[in-house]
Amino acid sequence: MLILAFRRFLSMALIMVIVSFTLFAIFESDKLAVAGKVLGPYSSNEQRELWLENNGYNEPFLERYVSWVGNALTGDFGYSIQYKSPVADVLWPRLGNTAILAGLYMLFMIPLSLTLGVIAGMKEGSIQDRVVSVGSVLTTSVPEFASATFFSAIFVFWLGWLPGTSAMTSGFSWAEIFLPVFVLVMYGFGYTTRMTRASMAEVMTSHYIRTAVLKGIPYRRVIMKHALRNALIAPFTVIILQLNWLLSGVIVVEVFFAYKGFGKLLLDAALFGDIFVIEACTLVAVFVAVFSQFISDIGYTLLNPRIRFT
Amino acid sequence: MTAEIQSNDTSPSAIAKIFKSLGLLRESPIAIFGLSLILFWVILAILAPILPLYDPNAPLEPFKMPLSDARDGGLYWLGTDHKGRDILSRVIFGAQQVLIWATTATAVAYIVGMLMGVVAGYLGGWWDEVISFISNVLLSFPVIVLYIIIITYLGATGFNIVLAVTFASAPGIMRIVRGLVLDLRTRDYIFAAQTRGESAMYIMLVELLPNARGPLIVDACLRLGYTTITIAMLGYLGLGLPPPDPDWGKMIAETQPLGSFAGHMAVVPAAAISSLVLGFNLLADGLREISMKD
Numbered sequence: 114m115l116i117l118a119f120r121r122f123l124s125m126a127l128i129m130v131i132v133s134f135t136l137f138a139i140f141e142s143d144k145l146a147v148a149g150k151v152l153g154p155y156s157s158n159e160q161r162e163l164w165l166e167n168n169g170y171n172e173p174f175l176e177r178y179v180s181w182v183g184n185a186l187t188g189d190f191g192y193s194i195q196y197k198s199p200v201a202d203v204l205w206p207r208l209g210n211t212a213i214l215a216g217l218y219m220l221f222m223i224p225l226s227l228t229l230g231v232i233a234g235m236k237e238g239s240i241q242d243r244v245v246s247v248g249s250v251l252t253t254s255v256p257e258f259a260s261a262t263f264f265s266a267i268f269v270f271w272l273g274w275l276p277g278t279s280a281m282t283s284g285f286s287w288a289e290i291f292l293p294v295f296v297l298v299m300y301g302f303g304y305t306t307r308m309t310r311a312s313m314a315e316v317m318t319s320h321y322i323r324t325a326v327l328k329g330i331p332y333r334r335v336i337m338k339h340a341l342r343n344a345l346i347a348p349f350t351v352i353i354l355q356l357n358w359l360l361s362g363v364i365v366v367e368v369f370f371a372y373k374g375f376g377k378l379l380l381d382a383a384l385f386g387d388i389f390v391i392e393a394c395t396l397v398a399v400f401v402a403v404f405s406q407f408i409s410d411i412g413y414t415l416l417n418p419r420i421r422f423t
Numbered sequence: 424m425t426a427e428i429q430s431n432d433t434s435p436s437a438i439a440k441i442f443k444s445l446g447l448l449r450e451s452p453i454a455i456f457g458l459s460l461i462l463f464w465v466i467l468a469i470l471a472p473i474l475p476l477y478d479p480n481a482p483l484e485p486f487k488m489p490l491s492d493a494r495d496g497g498l499y500w501l502g503t504d505h506k507g508r509d510i511l512s513r514v515i516f517g518a519q520q521v522l523i524w525a526t527t528a529t530a531v532a533y534i535v536g537m538l539m540g541v542v543a544g545y546l547g548g549w550w551d552e553v554i555s556f557i558s559n560v561l562l563s564f565p566v567i568v569l570y571i572i573i574i575t576y577l578g579a580t581g582f583n584i585v586l587a588v589t590f591a592s593a594p595g596i597m598r599i600v601r602g603l604v605l606d607l608r609t610r611d612y613i614f615a616a617q618t619r620g621e622s623a624m625y626i627m628l629v630e631l632l633p634n635a636r637g638p639l640i641v642d643a644c645l646r647l648g649y650t651t652i653t654i655a656m657l658g659y660l661g662l663g664l665p666p667p668d669p670d671w672g673k674m675i676a677e678t679q680p681l682g683s684f685a686g687h688m689a690v691v692p693a694a695a696i697s698s699l700v701l702g703f704n705l706l707a708d709g710l711r712e713i714s715m716k717d
Contacts, residue, residue, distance in 0.1 A: 368660060
């Protein structure tokens with residue numbers, strides 16, 4: 114087990130090195146463009162050259178890469194042009210806000226989709242299966258920016274129950290976070306539900322479940338004690354890997370509801386050309402994605418009773 | 424969709440096969456409903472230039488509600504937006520845009536992904552190592568990060584959107600095709616072709632890929648839906664095609680802040696996107712159901 118974890122860790126580290134090198138090459142191989150972004154479009158060539166010299170940009174490319182990675186690892190991501198402050202000061206609070214959003218999403222999405230998936234997969238082809246399956250296709254067909262439009266038309270403009278923006282200007286507010294989380298859950302739960310359903314349906318046709326039923330064990334007990342453990346392995350990996358594309362939904366929702374999170378920070382930086390913020394955000398995003406893959410691999414082998422390490 | 428992939432062989436029997444597989448669709452009401460939703464938008468998009476519509480970019484009268492009379496005696500079926508442009512006309516011309524770009528992007532991603540997958544699966548060895556590694560690296564990026572990097576650095580043009588979708592989807596397609604090919608390459612007809620002395624190129628393109636088409640058609644349908652979402656999402660985030668041509672995502676972004684007194688302006692394009700994506704997803708679902716019956 115430890116050897117496997119170590120091997121996975123090495124491949125994770127290798128991917129991070131390659132990805133960070135690629136990002137660095139894309140963003141910083143053209144030194145003059147970097148200086149132009151930092152000093153603004155009206156700076157002269159001499160000013161840009163001087164800035165490059167003062168900031169150590171005339172070192173060889175590889176050396177710059179190594180010191181860039183070193184700085185990033187110690188939490189120094191450079192200086193934000195747009196916010197006129199160190200990137201780290203902007204990045205961490207934003208990341209915290211997004212963690213709240215993503216955490217609440219997981220808190221509601223996981224029980225909902227596991228329950229629905231198990232109910233549907235218990236009896237393949239039954240009415241309950243049909244309803245859940247069609248329902249999950251329906252909700253996964255409505256992207257976040259569309260469902261956000263519908264729900265705010267209903268709850269904000271028509272009924273007037275909820276606020277239309279989630280800027281949280283006067284501290285954290287449950288009313289303001291409700292719609293962003295709701296929109297994310299509506300779009301996201303269908304996929305996990307379908308995975309759980311497929312996994313559950315497969316387990317229900319297996320011989321050991323048939324044996325358990327024939328032995329006369331009550332149906333409830335068969336489901337709860339025998340089927341669930343195996344049926345929930347696949348959904349576990351799916352849920353963790355979701356982090357990878359949850360980011361797109363998070364960006365959309367944060368933009369729609371003006372929530373001050375990581376996604377909006379990345380998009381604003383990209384549209385503004387705030388180069389060091391883009392670098393920091395993409396690094397963090399890729400790190401979260403790669404790390405979640407690592408966790409899902411390890412978790413899968415730990416959960417699966419068919420894989421045992423001695 | 425079905426017709427497009429199968430028509431690489433134009434002998435009469437191939438055409439007969441297409442009709443037969445279209446006939447199969449009757450087995451699944453879900454697939455029929457999905458296909459009708461898609462055809463609804465495709466037909467509107469094709470007919471857009473000859474339908475009696477206002478110019479999608481012409482400023483007429485702002486903030487008209489749906490079904491209100493126009494100054495020139497016409498009717499604004501779905502109202503007008505904040506710049507006085509006819510929403511019905513913008514939604515239909517927007518369908519043209521999104522359908523063209525979603526199909527192009529998915530097709531290009533598929534060509535690249537299939538080639539990568541069939542080479543990795545059939546040739547194996549170093550080819551497999553290198554292609555799989557590149558795919559793993561690309562798959563470790565959250566897709567939205569790939570889009571943001573490519574589009575902010577290369578600019579928001581149709582070509583770059585196709586490029587970004589290809590980067591984001593080809594690795595996933597490659598994985599599916601590689602898996603299918605690893606299974607198919609041990610079949611007798613592949614050995615027969617090898618014994619005949621066919622080139623690797625011939626075996627990959629003529630023997631392997633056509634036989635892997637079943638699961639790929641279902642996946643392509645899902646991906647078309649997902650690419651539609653992506654293109655609209657890029658439009659919404661301000662990374663889409665440049666104005667003034669109507670774009671469903673951008674229509675939502677522009678009119679969303681005005682929702683309090685003219686909600687229809689954003690609701691109409693949102694409903695349009697959802698219905699088209701629903702069409703692709705239902706068709707994929709129905710096709711999968713049909714293929715499981717066989």
